[in-house]
Amino acid sequence: MATIRDVAKAAGVSTATVSAVVNDSAYVSPELRARVEAAVRQLNYAPSMVARNLKRGKSQLIAIVVADLANAFFSRMVCLAEAAAAAWGYSLVVFNSDEKPEAEKRIISRIRMLSCDGIVLVPVGETAQNMRDDDGKSIPTVLFGRIVDDRRSDTVTIDNVSAGRQATNYLLDLGHRRIGSITGPLQLTTGRGRHEGMMQALQARGVTPLPHHIRSGEFREGTAYSVAREILEGDDRPSALYVANGVMALGLMRALSDLGLRCPEDISIASTDTIPGIGGLRPRLTRTEHPLSDMVNEAFRLLVDRISNGAPPAPRNVVFQPALVVGESCAPTVPLVVENHR
Amino acid sequence: MATIRDVAKAAGVSTATVSAVVNDSAYVSPELRARVEAAVRQLNYAPSMVARNLKRGKSQLIAIVVADLANAFFSRMVCLAEAAAAAWGYSLVVFNSDEKPEAEKRIISRIRMLSCDGIVLVPVGETAQNMRDDDGKSIPTVLFGRIVDDRRSDTVTIDNVSAGRQATNYLLDLGHRRIGSITGPLQLTTGRGRHEGMMQALQARGVTPLPHHIRSGEFREGTAYSVAREILEGDDRPSALYVANGVMALGLMRALSDLGLRCPEDISIASTDTIPGIGGLRPRLTRTEHPLSDMVNEAFRLLVDRISNGAPPAPRNVVFQPALVVGESCAPTVPLVVENHR
DNA sequence: CACATCCAGCTAAACGTTTAGCTATACTTG
DNA sequence: CAAGTATAGCTAAACGTTTAGCTGGATGTG
Numbered sequence A, B: 001m002a003t004i005r006d007v008a009k010a011a012g013v014s015t016a017t018v019s020a021v022v023n024d025s026a027y028v029s030p031e032l033r034a035r036v037e038a039a040v041r042q043l044n045y046a047p048s049m050v051a052r053n054l055k056r057g058k059s060q061l062i063a064i065v066v067a068d069l070a071n072a073f074f075s076r077m078v079c080l081a082e083a084a085a086a087a088w089g090y091s092l093v094v095f096n097s098d099e100k101p102e103a104e105k106r107i108i109s110r111i112r113m114l115s116c117d118g119i120v121l122v123p124v125g126e127t128a129q130n131m132r133d134d135d136g137k138s139i140p141t142v143l144f145g146r147i148v149d150d151r152r153s154d155t156v157t158i159d160n161v162s163a164g165r166q167a168t169n170y171l172l173d174l175g176h177r178r179i180g181s182i183t184g185p186l187q188l189t190t191g192r193g194r195h196e197g198m199m200q201a202l203q204a205r206g207v208t209p210l211p212h213h214i215r216s217g218e219f220r221e222g223t224a225y226s227v228a229r230e231i232l233e234g235d236d237r238p239s240a241l242y243v244a245n246g247v248m249a250l251g252l253m254r255a256l257s258d259l260g261l262r263c264p265e266d267i268s269i270a271s272t273d274t275i276p277g278i279g280g281l282r283p284r285l286t287r288t289e290h291p292l293s294d295m296v297n298e299a300f301r302l303l304v305d306r307i308s309n310g311a312p313p314a315p316r317n318v319v320f321q322p323a324l325v326v327g328e329s330c331a332p333t334v335p336l337v338v339e340n341h342r
Numbered sequence C: 001c002a003c004a005t006c007c008a009g010c011t012a013a014a015c016g017t018t019t020a021g022c023t024a025t026a027c028t029t030g
Numbered sequence D: 001c002a003a004g005t006a007t008a009g010c011t012a013a014a015c016g017t018t019t020a021g022c023t024g025g026a027t028g029t030g
Helices: A004-011 A015-023 A030-043 A049-056 A072-087 A101-114 A160-173 A189-204 A221-232 A246-259 A292-309 B004-011 B015-023 B030-043 B049-056 B072-087 B101-114 B160-173 B189-204 B221-232 B246-259 B292-309
Strands: A061-066 A091-096 A118-121 A141-144 A154-158 A179-182 A240-243 A268-272 A286-289 A317-320 A323-325 B061-066 B091-096 B118-121 B141-144 B154-158 B179-182 B240-243 B268-272 B286-289 B317-320 B323-325
Touching (some): A004 A015, A049 B049, A049 B101, A061 A072, A061 A101, A072 A091, A072 B072, A072 B091, A101 B049, A154 A160, A154 A292, A160 A189, A160 A240, A160 A268, A160 A286, A179 A221, A221 A246, A240 A246, A246 A268, A292 A317, B004 B015, B004 B030, B015 B030, B061 B072, B061 B101, B072 B091, B072 B246, B072 B292, B091 B101, B154 B160, B154 B292, B160 B179, B160 B189, B160 B268, B160 B323, B179 B189, B179 B221, B221 B240, B221 B246, B240 B246, B246 B268, B292 B317
Parallel strands (some): A061 A118, A118 A141, A141 A154, A179 A240, A240 A268, B061 B091, B118 B141, B179 B240, B240 B268, B268 B286
16 A cells, blocks of 8 residues: 555655645645645555554544443444444444453453543443553543443443332332342442332332342343243242343343243333334333433543543533333233222 | 653663563563563553554454444344454454445545454445555455455355245245235345345245335335335235345334234234344244354454455355244235135 | 845654664684 | 684664654845
8 A cells, every 4th residue: 555655756745745735734835736636546545544643642543342242232332332433533443341350451451552542431340440551641431331430530321220210110100019120230330220229119119029029130131031030930920020221121021931921911021221123022111211322422522522632620420311111011900909898 | 651662761671672572572581571571560561552553564453344233133243243353363443334335435445544454344335346455455355244246355145045035935835925025225135135035936936926015125124114014004915024134124013013913913024134132022033044143253264364364366255044933923824715606 | 135034845753663683792613 | 712603682774654843945125
């Protein structure tokens, strides 16, 4: 591939003149400019971003590290992130830590070597402090969806407590009192927050859940499937379940299907998030949803601001509110009626 | 961030000695090696892949360009690609051409500037020839899923004709004779191949489809929704539909739902591919499926071979066979019986 | 005409790494 | 002891771009 020296030679000018024309960064006379442009076309020249990066210290790369790329939530996040990165003039390098803190460490190290300009990170576990350079200057970073003990990066999250509370309140409003839960991992702020929201809603109505109706596990379809079978195959099945994410909801659905249980006839289901695009399939999940598009766009706005202007005086923590979307996966309970003997 | 010069100065050696230790590329005495390693740890040194790339001409980046990242098929492909890239020691840069040839051109140009080592490309339209450098040497590339008139790159595809034929034969075997289709874009080898397979299956049984039962459109949920309503709201509705991809199947399902039609009671549906993970939702689609994991791994095997060893004597074209997966979205027709008047 | 001012275009260093080729020292051999 | 051989470690150029600072020529002024 042609370099700037080849173009300079072909046009009979210096490399500085070619750079000035290609980048439009200094006055170049019309005659010289025309010669340079002709040479650029003739040689099909494109500047090397590698060399440019070495000189300028800007890679035009943003890294995104998601927790589980097989999870449709995160793949939709990547889709939105690609569009946002492109809109800001960046390319997106995608990493999947697969919920493993050790993998996250290796990925962060790789990102430093790649000299990415910024990172959007879904933190795994509690360890996101290895991004600091030796001189204390870290790669501009925005944490997404989950919060860890890192007081330097901006964060974009959802009010997980509200997400859990709204979904649970919906079930309570329908008359459910024996409500179980598949909580997601409680060491994550997302899992913990949604669980806390559910517990707050129950306590506010004076409802005490049965401990064996509440199970936790990773945000994975297979995990939810197993855990759901344990809950559902018990002697006293709950009348409703709150599920902490969309992929777990699918696992729960598969368990219902395999056990011959109908939703919502035999059990009501509410979740936080669902899988996009499956509105035509039955049953449509009742759920609290992330405004994911707004969240991703905000994350990129904060990140690009950090890349351009450096760290703000104090880290920013933007919290979005979930929205309840009513589908058809919940039915009212028929309350037990104690007959009056006359 | 510390550079190799900082480490050299701290260790009291040359940069060549530091490079030899870090890369383990030449003998260094134990005493010097220990000093270098101590300095590396003390300064938290990580080599710059930008500078390394400029010198060596290897970026350790592979670009993947998908046609529609919002399509779950392509997002699953990206997920598998990230794992394959990581396994081969590469990072993955993700681009979405969104079915737009002009966007594809810009992306390819960007990939050249980034000096990615290789590309996995889902070509859009018929234009994938702008990857050649001026000296005729192109970035190692594997085309995925679709074939364009590019006789230089390897390709990994599915037998689309077989995919269409198998799904249609399944419907014919159930007694369906009024079979419609939502074909996908016919200028793509994928859309065209699946349509041809369907037509072959019908012709082999002496069945002539009604032209207004066959509609084409982009591989998008919204497109399929609109087109499906046109077919289904007509006076003589088909008894079955073959849909050319999983996302269109979801659009069709949504149209059925909105029109109050039950599947398979009112109409049977077969598709090529579905959305992963939704097996618990009703109805489970009967479909011909891509062995996507095998395909992605093969694509990366071919690409890494090209990166390492240069172009093979002749481009390779690996064709995978689809598999029919029977769900519950198809029912037998009750054949019309002409009563004998005695 | 001599001197001052302006500026288009050029030269060459730098970004951080790798590595070809050099050199001083150690060791071997006759 | 002199000559030959081996090699650890070093020097410095190169990868492709950007840009600070220089310079020769054009223009203006007294």
